[in-house]
Amino acid sequence: xxxxxxxxxxxxxxxxxxxxxxxxxxxxxxxxxxxxxxxxxxxxxxxxxxxxxxxxxxxxxxxxxxxxxxxxxxxxxxxxxxxxxxxxxxxxxxxxxxxxxxxxxxxxxxxxxxxxxxxxxxxxxxxxxxxxxxxxxxxxxxxxxxxxxxxxxxxxxxxxxxxxxxxxxxxxxxxxxxxxxxxxxxxxxxxxxxxxxxxxxxxxxxxxxxxxxxxxxxxxxxxxxxxxxxxxxxxxxxxxxxxxxxxxxxxxxxxxxxxxxxxxxxxxxxxxxxxxxxxxxxxxxxxxxxxxxxxxxxxxxxxxxxxxxxxxxxxxxxxxxxxxxxxx
Numbered sequence: 530x531x532x533x534x535x536x537x538x539x540x541x542x543x544x545x546x547x548x549x550x551x552x553x554x555x556x557x558x559x560x561x562x563x564x565x566x567x568x569x570x571x572x573x574x575x576x577x578x579x580x581x582x583x584x585x586x587x588x589x590x591x592x593x594x595x596x597x598x599x600x601x602x603x604x605x606x607x608x609x610x611x612x613x614x615x616x617x618x619x620x621x622x623x624x625x626x627x628x629x630x631x632x633x634x635x636x637x638x639x640x641x642x643x644x645x646x647x648x649x650x651x652x653x654x655x656x657x658x659x660x661x662x663x664x665x666x667x668x669x670x671x672x673x674x675x676x677x678x679x680x681x682x683x684x685x686x687x688x689x690x691x692x693x694x695x696x697x698x699x700x701x702x703x704x705x706x707x708x709x710x711x712x713x714x715x716x717x718x719x720x721x722x723x724x725x726x727x728x729x730x731x732x733x734x735x736x737x738x739x740x741x742x743x744x745x746x747x748x749x750x751x752x753x754x755x756x757x758x759x760x761x762x763x764x765x766x767x768x769x770x771x772x773x774x775x776x777x778x779x780x781x782x783x784x785x786x787x788x789x790x791x792x793x794x795x796x797x798x799x800x801x802x803x804x805x806x807x808x809x810x811x812x813x814x815x816x817x818x819x820x821x822x823x824x825x826x827x828x829x830x831x832x833x834x835x836x837x838x839x840x841x842x843x844x845x846x847x848x849x850x851x852x853x854x855x856x857x
Contacts, residue, residue: 535826536569537819538562540595541576547812548574551819556826564588572822574598574815577802578784581605586613593843594618594825596818599805601755602835603728610836614843617835618821622678623814624805628779629682631804632723632753633690635777636671638798639749640664640721645795664774667691672719674712674735675726675754676703683723695719699731716743721751728755738763747774753804756782765791779804 537552539545539560552558559566567588573595575581581595586609595610596618610617638644642661649657671687673680676698684694684707696703697715709715712735716722722744726732736750737760744750750773752759759778767773768791775796784802791797805814821831 533557535571536566537572537574537822538566538570539576540573540579540581543574543576543598543815547815548819551816551823555823572596572826574818574822575605577601577604579604581610581617583609586610586615594822594831596620596821596831597835598814598818599624600835601727603755605835607836611839612842614839614841614845616821616825616831616839616843618818618825618831619833619835620814620817620821621833623817624807624810625678626682627807627810628679628725628753628805629686630807631779631800632679632683632725632751632777633686635751635753635779635798635800636721636723636749637666639751639775639777639796640666640669642796644798648795666721669693669720670695670718672697672709672715672722673703673707674698674715674722674724676701676707677725679753680723680725683725687721692721698726712740713743716740716748717745719748720745721749723751724754724758726754726758728757733757734760734763736760736764738766741767741772744773746772749773749775749777751777753777753779756780756784756786761789761791765789765794768794768796 534557537556537558543560545558545560548558569591570589571591571593575595575597577599581604583606592615594616598620600619600621602617605617607617642663645661667690669692671692671694673684673696676696684696687694694707695709695715695718696707697709697712735758741763764776768776777798779800780802792799824831
């Protein structure tokens with residue numbers, strides 16, 4: 530009897546149809562794994578809300594690769610995975626355009642006051658339309674904080690709308706013609722601020738009360754990066770005080786979030802961490818994740834990993850299964 534294909538499991542909601550083409554003839558896929566499936570699994574596709582800690586890894590002794598649908602690894606114990614020779618595949622770029630579009634859409638919604646204007650029409654207050662000041666994106670300044678793939682797309686979209694673009698990134702240096710040397714410089718010069726940084730100890734609550742004091746009065750703040758980049762208490766106070774004119778949030782800390790008074794403000798737009806999961810982006814993300822799983826199981830180098838040292842530990846694993854190309 531021929532050996533069964535390796536088992537790959539879903540961690541979180543994974544639509545089998547999105548990975549079927551890549552896995553066909555290469556892997557078996559179980560979207561809702563049992564404990565027995567986890568013990569057998571050699572690969573996994575993990576959604577953003579899946580936790581991969583030592584407790585989980587102890588339940589998956591044959592695991593060789595976990596692919597994240599995105600790039601965030603806050604819920605992954607990278608050291609533990611690396612020590613066990615498990616590749617943590619990430620999928621950068623697959624949803625970048627969709628997230629950038631979402632950020633600019635939020636900015637446009639808030640600048641054009643679409644929420645307040647919708648409420649006027651719904652509540653039969655047409656005569657009050659002159660009380661809502663509608664702004665413009667063209668001629669304003671877009672400040673992009675984090676100039677990776679998403680930030681660069683956001684800058685391109687902003688420029689196409691006639692916005693001047695400024696950029697700040699503490700790690701990847703933006704082009705000289707856009708670059709701000711400090712976050713303070715960007716905050717002071719921007720009408721719309723969009724956040725696209727990863728969450729690190731240095732970026733936690735990057736936008737706090739002190740930072741908000743530096744913003745241009747009436748600025749719009751959009752966060753499609755990580756929830757904890759913003760201190761929501763400080764942001765709510767700045768919004769109430771009129772220091773900023775609107776906030777768009779696609780990400781929260783934690784997720785799902787506990788209700789915050791900020792959420793009830795009429796100049797706040799909220800989405801449940803879905804801006805990177807448009808139809809096209811979702812298909813591309815799951816295809817990239819599934820491809821990364823197959824690459825590792827077939828002995829190839831995946832396109833992008835969060836723990837490049839995984840292969841050293843994997844190579845040192847000694848078992849009959851490992852030496853024959855099967856599960857460790």
